[in-house]
Amino acid sequence: MASDPTVIPVTGESPASNYDVVIGNGLLDRLPAMLGERVRRVLVIHPRALRATGDTVRDELAAAGLTAVTAEIPDAEEGKHIQVASFCWQVLGQNDFTRSDAIVAVGGGAVTDLAGFVAATWLRGIKVVHIPTSLLGMVDAAVGGKTAINTAEGKNLVGSFHPPAGVLADLDALATLPKNELLSGMAEVIKCGFIADPAILDLVERNPEAVGDGASDVVRELVERSVAVKAEIVSADLREAGRREFLNYGHTLGHSIELAERYQWRHGAAVSVGLVFAAELGRTVGRLDDATADRHKSILESLGLPVTYRKDRWSALLDGMRRDKKSRGDLLRFVVLDGLAKPSMLEVPDTSLLFAAYQEIASEPQGGIRLSL
Numbered sequence: 001m002a003s004d005p006t007v008i009p010v011t012g013e014s015p016a017s018n019y020d021v022v023i024g025n026g027l028l029d030r031l032p033a034m035l036g037e038r039v040r041r042v043l044v045i046h047p048r049a050l051r052a053t054g055d056t057v058r059d060e061l062a063a064a065g066l067t068a069v070t071a072e073i074p075d076a077e078e079g080k081h082i083q084v085a086s087f088c089w090q091v092l093g094q095n096d097f098t099r100s101d102a103i104v105a106v107g108g109g110a111v112t113d114l115a116g117f118v119a120a121t122w123l124r125g126i127k128v129v130h131i132p133t134s135l136l137g138m139v140d141a142a143v144g145g146k147t148a149i150n151t152a153e154g155k156n157l158v159g160s161f162h163p164p165a166g167v168l169a170d171l172d173a174l175a176t177l178p179k180n181e182l183l184s185g186m187a188e189v190i191k192c193g194f195i196a197d198p199a200i201l202d203l204v205e206r207n208p209e210a211v212g213d214g215a216s217d218v219v220r221e222l223v224e225r226s227v228a229v230k231a232e233i234v235s236a237d238l239r240e241a242g243r244r245e246f247l248n249y250g251h252t253l254g255h256s257i258e259l260a261e262r263y264q265w266r267h268g269a270a271v272s273v274g275l276v277f278a279a280e281l282g283r284t285v286g287r288l289d290d291a292t293a294d295r296h297k298s299i300l301e302s303l304g305l306p307v308t309y310r311k312d313r314w315s316a317l318l319d320g321m322r323r324d325k326k327s328r329g330d331l332l333r334f335v336v337l338d339g340l341a342k343p344s345m346l347e348v349p350d351t352s353l354l355f356a357a358y359q360e361i362a363s364e365p366q367g368g369i370r371l372s373l
């Protein structure tokens with residue numbers, strides 16, 4: 001018998017913007033209540049690959065007496081594009097969406113980022129509810145209100161903070177999620193383990209089989225623990241004035257790899273390399289002990305996630321990292337660990353330090369990386 005859902009509250013900037021992340025099985029019938037009584041029209045945004053789930057959501061809304069319109073968008077990073085946002089604005093306009101109407105995102109993190117951005121911008125902000133269908137969406141992208149599209153210059157360079165009215169993390173969705181996507185989400189789970197909750201790392205290390213099974217109790221506990229980490233941080237610092245930067249652990253290099261690979265790498269795969277790089281940087285500057293630094297590589301590698309990247313791309317990667325949102329003027333800033341679950345910021349005026357750390361993860365162009373993930 002399925003157990004009761006777990007509800008993790010997120011505190012907003014005002015009591016009216018508090019919301020819940022509900023984690024469990026068979027949650028879709030909760031959607032109308034989560035949208036609230038005033039909503040009449042709903043735009044369901046989903047990629048073509050998830051048409052069946054999108055249709056189920058639309059039917060659930062129609063059964064509750066709501067007018068549901070669907071926007072089918074390109075899959076994955078192709079969806080995080082200004083033209084896709086523009087298409088969604090057009091659908092909203094043609095269907096007379098007002099400020100009391102809403103958007104529902106059904107898909108992975110790319111869809112929740114894009115749909116959140118559309119919701120943030122339509123009429124300067126309407127309600128959005130996220131129904132993440134990937135592990136990464138459940139543990140990270142759907143929670144916390146960062147919305148984004150990519151530009152030619154880099155990842156997530158345009159966006160806003162627009163928290164959802166609620167999140168339904170229905171673990172049933174993981175049944176169809178390809179294994180490499182599940183593992184991609186595990187990179188963010190492991191990030192949460194290193195920055196805040198080492199019990200996550202113990203769970204992964206002790207249960208290698210269950211980690212690859214989206215229906216396992218271990219995966220459910222990992223989802224709950226990761227959401228708890230993120231909920232606590234974004235409740236305290238929605239707009240990334242301080243502690244929220246820690247959720248960016250591994251992302252400075254990670255986003256730059258995604259750009260260098262023209263978004264053909266999974267986000268989690270790029271973050272995996274970025275986490276190992278950040279650990280090496282922490283070790284290089286004398287902040288992180290060897291055991292914790294080495295644990296990054298061993299745990300990520302044990303899942304089949306990449307931990308090296310091609311040495312001939314350093315200069316392009318450095319260019320990409322300069323555009324990271326944590327940069328201030330010419331100063332590059334990184335999240336590093338001062339120890340397990342002790343994240344802090346490192347300002348790097350001298351890029352030779354970065355190069356030294358990169359030498360520890362650099363591979364020959366043809367070897368060492370797994371392009372399949």
Ligand SMILES: NC(=O)c1ccc[n+]([C@@H]2O[C@H](COP(=O)([O-])OP(=O)(O)OC[C@H]3O[C@@H](n4cnc5c(N)ncnc54)[C@H](O)[C@@H]3O)[C@@H](O)[C@H]2O)c1
Nearest residue numbers: 049076108109110133134136137140141146173176177267
């Ligand atoms: N806003 C945030 O705080 C935040 C946090 C982390 C990541 N992100 C963003 O999220 C994106 C990555 O998210 P992602 O890994 O979910 O990628 P994604 O949205 O591209 O989904 C990955 C793939 O899995 C497929 N998929 C999703 N759910 C499925 C299911 N249940 N069954 C079968 N296929 C399914 C998708 O169609 C897609 O092909 C990146 O753009 C990243 O920048 C945002």
Ligand SMILES: O=C(O)C(=O)C[C@@H](O)[C@H](O)[C@H](O)COP(=O)(O)O
Nearest residue numbers: 140144146155156244247248251325
């Ligand atoms: O929620 C956050 O804050 C994060 O940094 C979570 C990251 O996992 C996520 O990939 C986020 O989209 C990165 O944000 P960005 O500000 O570096 O674009």
Ligand SMILES: [Zn+2]
Nearest residue numbers: 140188251271
């Ligand atoms: Zn991320």
